[in-house]
Amino acid sequence: MPVKNFDIKGLTSEEVLRAREAHGKNTLEGKKAHGLLDALKSLVKEPMVILLLVASTIYFISGSVGDGIFMAAAIVLVSAISLYQDGKSQNALERLKDFTRPKCKVIRNAEVVEINSEEVVLGDSLMVEEGATIAADGEIVHSNDFSVNESILTGESLPAYKDSTKEDRTIYKGTTVASGLAIATVTAIGNATQLGKIGKSLEDIQEEKTPLERQINAFVKKMVVAGAFVFVIVWGINFYNSRDVLDSLLKALTLAMSILPEEIPVAFTTFMALGSYRLMKMGIVVKQIKAVETLGSATVICSDKTGTITENKMALTKVYSLSSNKIVDIKNPLGKSEKELVRSAMWASEPIPFDPMEVALHDAYEKITQKDERPDYQMVHEYPLGGEPPMMTHLFENTIGQRIIAAKGAPEALMAVSNLSDDEINKIEEAIDLLATDGYRVLGVGTTHFKGTDYPKNQQDFNFVFMGIIAFYDPPKKNIQSVFNSFHDAGIKVKIVTGDNAATTDAIAREIGFRGCEKSISGDELMPLTQTELSQRVQTTNLFTRMFPKAKLKIINALKANREIVAMIGDGVNDAPALKAAHIGIAMGKKGTEIAKEAALLVLLKDDLGDMVVAVAMGRRIYTNLKKAIQYIISIHIPIILTVFIPLVLWWPFPNIFSPVHVIFFELIMGPTCSIIYENEPMEKDIMTRPPRPISATFFNWRELATSVFQGLLITAGTLSAYQYAVLQGSDEATTRTVVFITLITANIALTLVNRSFKYSILTTIKYKNNLVPLIIAITVALTGLLLFIPPLTHFFELKTLDVHQILVATGIGFFSVIWYEVVKWRKRVRERNEKFCARLI
Template sequence: MTEAATGTRRSCAATHARDVADVMAELASSPQGLTSEEAKRRLLQHGPNALPTGTRRHPFLRFLAQFNNALIYFMLVGALAAAMLGHLVDSGVILAVVLVNAIVGFLQEGKAENALAAIRDLIAPKAHVLRDGQRISVPMAELVPGDIVLIEAGDRVPADLRLLRARSLRIDEAILTGESVASTKRAEPSADAAALGDQHGMAFSGTLVATGQGTGVVVATGLGTEIGRISELLGSVEELTTPLLRQINRFGRRFTWFAFVGAAALFAFAVGLRDFAWDDALIAVVALAVSLVPEGLPAVITITLAIGVQRMAARNAVIRRLPAVETLGAVSVICSDKTGTLTRNEMTARRVVTSEETLLVQGAGYDPAEHRLFADGGSEGHATTLSLIRAGLLCNDARLHRDDTAWHVEGDPMEGALVTLAMKAAFDSGETRAEWPRLDEIPFDAAHRFMATLHHMPMAEKVVLVKGAPEAILAMCDRQEARGGSAPLDAGYWSERIAEAAGEGERVLGFAMRPMPGDAQGVDFADVERGLVFLGIIGFIDPPRDEAIRAIAKCRSAGIAVRMITGDHAATAQTIARQLGLGEDAAVLTGQDLDRLPLDGFAAAVRETVVFARTSPEHKLRIVEALQAEGRVVAMTGDGVNDAPSLKRADVGIAMGIKGTEAAKEASEMVLMDDNFASIVAAVHEGRTVHDNIRKVVGWTLPTNGGEALTVIMAIFFNFAMPMSPVQILWVNLILAGTLGLALAFEPSEPGVMRRQPRRPDAGLLTPFILWRIIVVSLFFAGISLGVFFWALGHGRDLETARTMVVNMLVVLEIFYLFSVRYLHMTSFTYTGAKGTTPVLIALAVVILGQLAFTYLPVMNAIFGSSPLTLADGTLILAIGAASFVLLEVEKHFLRDRFRAE
């Protein structure tokens, strides 16, 4: 623990029992927050507001861990035995194979860990603070003692705070206290001896805001916080083991034991029945085991997944948990929120309705400059409309700011649109808010569906302004604003206007007001529950993203169903669904409709419905469960704390990176950095590519290993000269380790990857087509290798030359087979397929140079017993390799349709 952090904790040990003014004075802070310069100074003094990350293994220990498996032990024992028997070359090559595999595994594992660590930095959460009197967002790590922090429902508390203000604030402190019930907070001091769970004036770092809003001053950061005491529990490194890797590791262990038993039996057969010298048989069996067992497969699959993570991050889809990479490839249903994901999340006030007039507003987004509300340039005769727009500006927490390129909103998008609307109506937002200062408020909460603020009006009067769901606001009103004063409420008129706006795909807010006594000091629910004067409604439109429309069309061709789940009015949701291309008359069910469905009819209704409107967290959870019960793989998007249950239940939970709460992000496997539906489809595209590449790695590794092993096994069984010496078997394994197989991990997507139906979630890696290939290609390679061997001997070549031809033949076969495996779902007879990718060409260059050295370099001839080949020999080998490629492509063409259902 740093000295600064310790000092912060010690000085604030009894903060919860002290008056707010004393705490602020000690921290030299003010209600307007720190200045930027002071914040920088304190950051240098106290250090970043961050907990230590989980300790990563030292690189040397991670390197040693690569040797910790049964196969490596077996190989090391074999190397020792070979050395003791005087087979120093064999021993050296075995050790070289072990070392190369360890280096490849070490580099791959390090790259995977680094990729995930970099991804973790991409989703570093932010906090809302006051700096220089302005509300801004800063990374949590930059918070310092004395900062004034604003928190609201769904946020994770960024540091230990002494609360200055709390409105309906309840915080889930289970990670600190174990209490499942959220703690109610208020600004008053608590008893000096109060337990942690009873310190109602404190908000602790890492806890979740369940409801309400609050403002607090930072009293401790980093290791100085309460959660700093248990940072070991929170700093764990992202786990790299996935169900897929566990399956591969389990397969590898079983296959290894099978190879050991088979090798022992083969050793006994060679020595007992074929009169092999036991030391020669032992070396041959060790070399055979090395060639047969795919010891590097888990490492190659790990790097394939890590590459997928990086590719997805480049497309704004950040993977928080590695298993999501493999799951994404099987997604068959995407349940998406509407606002900001399918739409632009640039709300625009499009319709202003009062009891006297309806105005349609021009322009989109938050830029107020190009469009004015009143065409005649003046506001005379629009007093009621101006009252409505002013209420929208004042009952509002958003701020607009402009950078070099565009206007941006700090706060809720709809509130930002209200500020823009006020500026279009010639209001100066800063001056108006200064003339009508806010005295108190009731924050918006889903439970009551409105926000209320108390303001000091010019001329010493006070007024409560209320904004919220129009149905809720109308229920609290008995009169409406009209020219010259108020009039009785015409509920029918407003219902028609609300339906009209919603029918045009607009979200609607209602506004009301109530004069308050001059001595009123605050506002509570009793002040707004009845007797309000209705000012009017404002309709907002959030246009669909163009890229979302294209992405939905791509989902349709990929066999992925899209369901829109929103809290909007049913008519609004249906209009947006139509604009997005989800259907001209997309079926819509509301939360109330779902509640009325019988239990046995719920699943059928969910299956047939495209749009779900006015849904609760329970509804979203039931929808996800109903889809999963039918065997669908469900991706679910969300941004709020109320989305966390369904995000956690979904096969892939997807949180919004911009407007998403920390609760939503923590419950999710993936975070969208641009809150864009198109990024989800891009991630599914990458997920399918990753799964394809893993299948290619498996489909290339096992048949090529099998071909090498069968060549040797047949020689021992039929008692003819070994087509490859043990040291040559080891050379093949050495030259291919970390080259050709690893190159497949970098393969780009095959054409048409998003025109295939989703794979079945229960489909294993060893599909019927790959199992067929393992058998056929193993026999094919063994047959060709033995044919070349006997052809060479039959034409008078010595044993060394024949063996050299076999080694080169196997390597050439594996090179051509690599080009065939690069495309599982289409022919490789294309220019793109022939030219390869950069990783493939690099791997190919390494293998070719190695084989040239093996064949023609005298020192390699001496070590491996190889012999230079003639041009004719090389040409023959290449011709056979090319012919094998053609045959395998023909076989793939005829069998691809048969196995397409896999």
């Protein structure tokens, strides 16, 4: 029924402006965020910044003003880079917030409009329907079959039924609509709501860290402890040799700075935030950036059917009347019994339809009726959708006492409460099979009579007359077959989990070429299974039909118990528990209910499941690139640490080859390399044909860690060989330092290029589109050139301008200390090709 029938016009535009000026926006004000101040406080606590401050202070105390100024400038530069990266992350998160702000419907100027929830004002006429999260507190003025889940406030899990005639007719912000529709006048917004009054308690809840975060933090802490231990040893050795407290402290700080991998946590935050922002630009909203790391590891995707695999258009296509025993296409002229069937199905629907099937029934009724009876009748009683299988019943009455009682739901539910002969049951089942096997979604329709107001407690207590079947066709999305094929190619199992019946689901599955539709199981069959039986069935079955919320939840938990990483895709109220329980819940942005979007971690704004393929690919890309960045950090830190440490403990001619100014120069080069170059790396071409990583896999795989350590050791061998080469040539300390310096810079550039892929050749990766690679390398080469050929800088860094032969030797050693890994990659590719060839022969 149109909204105007309830004589609700809502506020005018002028009244909305006045209310907003008087009472503000509908937002919960918590702790004030001081972005820059908080970032600066966090920066001061960074170990690298503390070490730089200490080093700068020591230089000034010891009279080395130039070094002290350089270290102070380094603090500013390191801080600026950190603040810039933090700013990029925060900007990405703020833009994500714009996309994740919940929407709601209000009646204004006698029209229903959709607005951001924060724009609701006092006095608004708020319209809430099944699956919506209520945006403000309000008093119900009209409702149909309305119940609300208030567990967020009361802890009570059962829905509370409310309407304008009951004593409790208040709805509350943050609660969710379990069924039906209501229109309420807003009485409180923001902090004045019940949720706002208890909101303070939420501020102190600490967000739980993900397994990857914990692994990274544990690794960094171990490096900090190792750094402190080695710092003490180096300080002791230098003090023993020189008896100079400040000088030995500076030399020990050099090593401490080289050990600290402070780029790792920065890289993690940057990759996750910018990855989320990239996904958002593609129409995929990630509500928690940490979910990005899980995306690429999904091993099973459970998908709802209606609105996910199909268009959710729900066009009424065919009807079957039991009295005529004919299946009739809705496009053809309908007989009297078919028209009565459509009329009864409409009366069994909500007066204000919001479900696509009910909208279709109201539209069909308007086309076949000569006189619209809807304004003459008022709903006097209702039974919400319930039972297993479910049905719903509505009772209407006009001013002269005439009643209409109609029900619709699963055909099995209506057949169970109707007096049907065996012959009639056979006819109905035959019609259902014909319609369902063609992919139609079918509902049974029944009517009954009842006098008085002492209504039965349960709708199943009525004695119904079974009228017939209405059939809807919901076509599959055009790209769904290619989407599922992409998932299979990526090693991800796909399962359809739907509330629809087996025949309809099987027909749609076969139409889209779904793999594994030979086996199916219903919700009723699934619930009694033991844990062992369930564990086996969820692995071997791909079609789950007639599933209700508890059954869907049971499937998700069983898959998780099997150590699968589970993604659940859905859009309805009944999908919410499963969306919440899955490792990655994915909701539809357009047709998805608010409760589904609230429960999910990802929202597909365009309702296109093809975006999920993009999301998985992006998740894998981010994870792979983050791993490359951290492997690079480990590899390049090892030669810096050992080049500082080994000459000292082995009493080589120039034991303190690098000072803090050299180490901080390396740090300034390495930071942008890992956080900028690798984050911007494109996806490798085989990333969506690799199997997902197992749930037991740790980020620091021993083989990969060994690769990084071995790379670092060979670079160390190169730098120390360059050191000995210079010494054997009779070079002084400055010349030796310069040779080692150039060797390390060259190795750093070569490592950046080689580690762009641990499989494909540098000749392949050099073609990858990443404009930052030549830019960062050019800046590194230019800065190194300035240090070598601008005398004041050369003198300040205690270097020397080398001749061409020395430069070629240093760059050659640096290059070959890294490029050897190309042979390892070549052997890996050959072995993989041979394995594929042998597999084809078998």
